[in-house]
Amino acid sequence: MKRRACTQAAIAVGFFSAGIATAACPPDLDGDGLVGGGDLALLLAGWGTPAGDLTGDGLTDGEDLTGLLSQWGSRCPSKGVLPYELAGTTLLAAPWFSPVDVTLQSQPAMAAVDSDGLPEGSTWPMPLFVVADRNGDDWKPGTPLQDVRGNPQVWNVNQGGRAANINEVRDVGLLDVAAGGNLMLGLGLDLVLDVDGSGTLSDGDLVDGLDRPGMFVSRNPVLAGPYATTTLSSYTASGATSGFTTSRLYYPTSIQSLAPQPLIVISHGNGHQYSWYDFLGTHLASWGYIVISHQNNTVPGIETASTTTLQHTAAIISQMNTVAGGAIANRIDPSRIGWIGHSRGGEGVARAYDRIVDGTYTPTNYGADDIGVVISIAPTDFLGSASANPHGVPYMLLYGAADGDVCGCPDNDIADSFNLYERATGWRCSTYIHGADHNDFNCCGFEDFAGPSGTAVGRTEAQEVQRAQILAALQSRLRGDLGADEFLWRQDQSLKIPQFAATTTIVREFDPSGAADQVVEDFQTNTATTQSSSGGAVSVVNTYLGEGILQDANTAFTWVSSDAFNGQVRGRTTDTQRAGVFSWADDALIHWELLPALADQSGQSHLSVRLGQGPRHTYTVTLAGPCNAAFRLVDANGQSSTLSIAAYGEGVQRPYLRTGYGTGAGWQSEMEVFRVPLSDFAEQNPALDLSALVAVELLAGPSLGANVGRLQIDDLLFTRP
Amino acid sequence: MMHTIAISIVALAVLPMPDAAEQVVAAGQNAEAAAHEEGSGIPAIPTTPAAAGEVLWARAFEVGEPWASDFRSDHPTVQRGFIIVLKADAALAFPRQVACPVLMAGDMPCEVIEPVAGSDFVAVIVPRLEATRAEDLETDSTTTGSTRTDAQAFTSLDLYWATPMLPEQMTAKMGADALQEARAKGVSDMWRAGEPSRATDPLERDLAGAAVPGQRLGVADRAAIVAIAIAARDAVLAR
Numbered sequence: 032m033k034r035r036a037c038t039q040a041a042i043a044v045g046f047f048s049a050g051i052a053t054a055a056c057p058p059d060l061d062g063d064g065l066v067g068g069g070d071l072a073l074l075l076a077g078w079g080t081p082a083g084d085l086t087g088d089g090l091t092d093g094e095d096l097t098g099l100l101s102q103w104g105s106r107c108p109s110k111g112v113l114p115y116e117l118a119g120t121t122l123l124a125a126p127w128f129s130p131v132d133v134t135l136q137s138q139p140a141m142a143a144v145d146s147d148g149l150p151e152g153s154t155w156p157m158p159l160f161v162v163a164d165r166n167g168d169d170w171k172p173g174t175p176l177q178d179v180r181g182n183p184q185v186w187n188v189n190q191g192g193r194a195a196n197i198n199e200v201r202d203v204g205l206l207d208v209a210a211g212g213n214l215m216l217g218l219g220l221d222l223v224l225d226v227d228g229s230g231t232l233s234d235g236d237l238v239d240g241l242d243r244p245g246m247f248v249s250r251n252p253v254l255a256g257p258y259a260t261t262t263l264s265s266y267t268a269s270g271a272t273s274g275f276t277t278s279r280l281y282y283p284t285s286i287q288s289l290a291p292q293p294l295i296v297i298s299h300g301n302g303h304q305y306s307w308y309d310f311l312g313t314h315l316a317s318w319g320y321i322v323i324s325h326q327n328n329t330v331p332g333i334e335t336a337s338t339t340t341l342q343h344t345a346a347i348i349s350q351m352n353t354v355a356g357g358a359i360a361n362r363i364d365p366s367r368i369g370w371i372g373h374s375r376g377g378e379g380v381a382r383a384y385d386r387i388v389d390g391t392y393t394p395t396n397y398g399a400d401d402i403g404v405v406i407s408i409a410p411t412d413f414l415g416s417a418s419a420n421p422h423g424v425p426y427m428l429l430y431g432a433a434d435g436d437v438c439g440c441p442d443n444d445i446a447d448s449f450n451l452y453e454r455a456t457g458w459r460c461s462t463y464i465h466g467a468d469h470n471d472f473n474c475c476g477f478e479d480f481a482g483p484s485g486t487a488v489g490r491t492e493a494q495e496v497q498r499a500q501i502l503a504a505l506q507s508r509l510r511g512d513l514g515a516d517e518f519l520w521r522q523d524q525s526l527k528i529p530q531f532a533a534t535t536t537i538v539r540e541f542d543p544s545g546a547a548d549q550v551v552e553d554f555q556t557n558t559a560t561t562q563s564s565s566g567g568a569v570s571v572v573n574t575y576l577g578e579g580i581l582q583d584a585n586t587a588f589t590w591v592s593s594d595a596f597n598g599q600v601r602g603r604t605t606d607t608q609r610a611g612v613f614s615w616a617d618d619a620l621i622h623w624e625l626l627p628a629l630a631d632q633s634g635q636s637h638l639s640v641r642l643g644q645g646p647r648h649t650y651t652v653t654l655a656g657p658c659n660a661a662f663r664l665v666d667a668n669g670q671s672s673t674l675s676i677a678a679y680g681e682g683v684q685r686p687y688l689r690t691g692y693g694t695g696a697g698w699q700s701e702m703e704v705f706r707v708p709l710s711d712f713a714e715q716n717p718a719l720d721l722s723a724l725v726a727v728e729l730l731a732g733p734s735l736g737a738n739v740g741r742l743q744i745d746d747l748l749f750t751r752p
Numbered sequence: 753m754m755h756t757i758a759i760s761i762v763a764l765a766v767l768p769m770p771d772a773a774e775q776v777v778a779a780g781q782n783a784e785a786a787a788h789e790e791g792s793g794i795p796a797i798p799t800t801p802a803a804a805g806e807v808l809w810a811r812a813f814e815v816g817e818p819w820a821s822d823f824r825s826d827h828p829t830v831q832r833g834f835i836i837v838l839k840a841d842a843a844l845a846f847p848r849q850v851a852c853p854v855l856m857a858g859d860m861p862c863e864v865i866e867p868v869a870g871s872d873f874v875a876v877i878v879p880r881l882e883a884t885r886a887e888d889l890e891t892d893s894t895t896t897g898s899t900r901t902d903a904q905a906f907t908s909l910d911l912y913w914a915t916p917m918l919p920e921q922m923t924a925k926m927g928a929d930a931l932q933e934a935r936a937k938g939v940s941d942m943w944r945a946g947e948p949s950r951a952t953d954p955l956e957r958d959l960a961g962a963a964v965p966g967q968r969l970g971v972a973d974r975a976a977i978v979a980i981a982i983a984a985r986d987a988v989l990a991r
Contacts, residue, residue, distance in 0.1 A: 273975045273978075302866075335920055
């Protein structure tokens with residue numbers, strides 16, 4: 032949030048020259064960040080002169096002394112270095128550049144600065160330093176800046192705002208990301224624009240990365256990690272259900288040289304085999320994880336499948352010192368467990384967690400808090416709302432739009448994988464791949480592709496996406512890898528993984544569900560269409576905002592006006608997740624009033640929303656492509672800033688053109704997350720006051736390139752990483 | 753009393769006993785290849801209740817360690833029953849992720865073992881919940897008596913595919929209802945009608961040539977039964 036950063040959010044690192052009182056904290060005469068004895072000495076030394084004047088009357092006297100004593104012991108905000116989001120990516124449209132943290136090692140890293148926002152006294156050109164990540168107290172005044180590339184690069188800053196000052200951050204792709212046994216995807220770095228050219232940290236320098244890395248130079252999560260791997264083709268798990276005791280083990284060959292590592296448990300689906308996930312087990316092991324893939328008791332059902340997941344998890348923890356001849360002895364960290372299940376196994380892992388939470392199953396050597404993430408690949412939903420429920424555990428859904436088995440069909444709740452995703456109440460993400468079928472996510476299942484001819488992505492690419500997305504989710508939740516989340520929400524056009532074909536459509540949802548989220552509208556409360564769930568008024572122009580349950584109302588995908596949420600196969604009748612829907616044939620607007628409690632969003636980083644085109648709606652059919660829309664922020668002074676989501680990618684994707692279940696083409700609704708940095712709004716209009724917002728508006732229509740359209744909308748909120 | 757035959761799995765020599773899972777992997781790959789060639793996906797679920805199909809191989813068994821079956825919600829204890837290899841409509845036997853037709857023996861779901869997509873050969877454990885009846889127990893002392901009683905029990909089985917659902921969710925009442933419906937539709941005994949030479953006395957037709965044809969197998973536990981069932985299926989498949 033550049034504007035806010037430069038004007039309001041200075042960081043107290045105290046670089047002030049003695050005797051110079053700051054405007055923000057007049058009694059801090061010596062500039063040490065504290066009001067104390069040093070300040071009193073200076074004031075007394077200047078008694079009767081202007082030197083110690085705090086009141087502005089030109090004379091140091093009793094009034095100044097009273098003012099100083101009244102703030103005795105206070106810590107003063109100092110000007111210090113300024114937080115500034117330098118790293119980012121170029122955009123296809125205005126604002127042309129957007130702050131993000133992650134750049135693939137193989138691709139150019141970019142950064143930008145707004146010349147209009149630089150501190151007074153800045154000298155151009157100025158050096159840009161890339162420094163090792165540091166935090167908090169490490170930003171000490173006078174610290175020499177040491178560029179990890181050897182030397183800083185010089186920026187010739189131009190007039191013309193940020194768009195005129197987008198530069199490549201040179202040579203960061205050459206850095207050794209794996210140095211020091213780094214198990215994060217990327218190398219965290221900080222950027223410093225040394226505005227005074229001093230070569231040391233000093234007052235007014237722009238810093239990207241004060242409290243977390245400002246940028247990550249990331250390895251490609253599709254590719255194998257740094258470790259050679261070993262596979263134990265089978266071992267027998269003690270205590271597992273008879274007939275389902277066999278499991279396969281994958282681990283880094285050098286595991287004994289590593290600290291204890293997270294445990295990943297893979298639970299296959301019905302008619303599948305534990306030996307079908309070598310591609311995933313070895314991939315994760317190459318990134319340091321200890322992985323098992325076990326026989327799963329799926330034929331009876333989900334309860335039995337969940338039992339084998341629970342049993343095998345306990346077994347490998349208790350047997351780690353003996354299995355594989357002791358190769359992984361004491362190397363499993365039982366407080367960091369990830370469960371991955373496919374199809375019935377995908378529901379089984381959610382049910383397994385539910386059983387622990389419900390207290391109907393008590394593992395002997397781990398607990399609910401040790402399950403760091405649950406990942407379901409195309410899960411079934413036999414057990415329904417209460418039991419096929421991830422609750423608050425971090426949850427990921429991976430799903431193919433051409434799934435011929437767990438099909439996402441409107442007539443069969445069991446086959447609707449998104450039901451589980453919608454029930455997840457914690458951190459969650461989903462990856463939905465056009466043209467991927469059910470068994471693309473294992474090595475050897477039968478062909479079940481169900482989609483338009485020529486749209487199959489095939490097993491190779493589906494598994495590349497699978498490896499990358501699952502690894503990113505595990506890194507995020509089990510290693511605290513701050514550079515992993517962006518792989519889970521950025522549009523492919525923004526974070527392009529070379530292995531993913533340009534023609535492949537990947538639709539992502541991401542909801543960190545952070546405690547700091549400020550929800551404007553999630554449709555769960557205040558169900559009147561004229562009031563948002565946050566209590567503000569809602570009004571519309573040239574459209575109608577409907578609200579309802581995320582359920583297709585009949586058993587077909589044919590568009591009928593009585594089924595406003597056609598295609599939303601995301602819940603059973605016992606589920607309660609709601610959303611909104613609207614359509615347009617002219618320029619339209621939805622206006623959400625922000626109540627005072629939501630006015631100050633200066634502490635947040637993004638406006639987030641999820642949108643999906645209405646499958647087979649006549650307007651969706653007419654549009655026949657990605658749909659653009661825009662969001663506008665309005666402040667109390669009447670200032671506003673508008674950004675198009677198409678600037679960040681392709682807009683809201685057209686639903687996968689699968690046929691069946693009625694007339695027309697288009698499958699289940701694909702909600703897709705858009706996270707627009709608030710700093711981009713400020714970049715568009717520097718006068719916008721993010722601390723005094725009064726409204727959020729959504730715009731759609733011919734002016735934005737969509738003459739007609741139909742969108743489903745949910746989870747409009749302000750968030751931060 | 754239980755009459756345990758001292759016979760190891762390896763001693764069932766003519767039943768090949770490779771790694772069961774690897775066998776199924778190979779079968780799955782073959783099925784996938786076939787599906788590619790035919791351009792087929794998942795077959796539609798046939799109408800149920802439906803006839804079970806043809807029993808190609810069967811053996812009675814008794815285990816030393818009874819188990820609580822996961823194939824019905826009340827988890828009945830299974831100690832005796834039959835291992836069968838069934839040639840069924842592949843669409844009925846197809847291991848879907850969504851609800852599959854449930855193979856029933858009377859009012860009790862059978863335990864289908866590691867089904868293979870696209871294959872019409874199904875390895876099945878048929879539980880005999882009536883096995884505690886006096887007339888069954890008293891014939892255990894002689895092989896002949898045991899076999900005949902097993903044969904009688906076997907040939908009188910109601911064997912059929914019931915409505916798709918998860919076996920673990922089926923109650924005894926639902927099982928009884930399914931049986932009633934299957935009998936009413938005349939499908940529960942159709943498995944005996946196809947090829948009388950095979951069906952009338954299947955216990956005499958140990959196609960895999962086990963050591964003592966028709967003799968009830970006495971083995972330790974369910975795991976052994978599962979291994980035998982898979983080996984039998986693969987052996988039949990290989991013929």
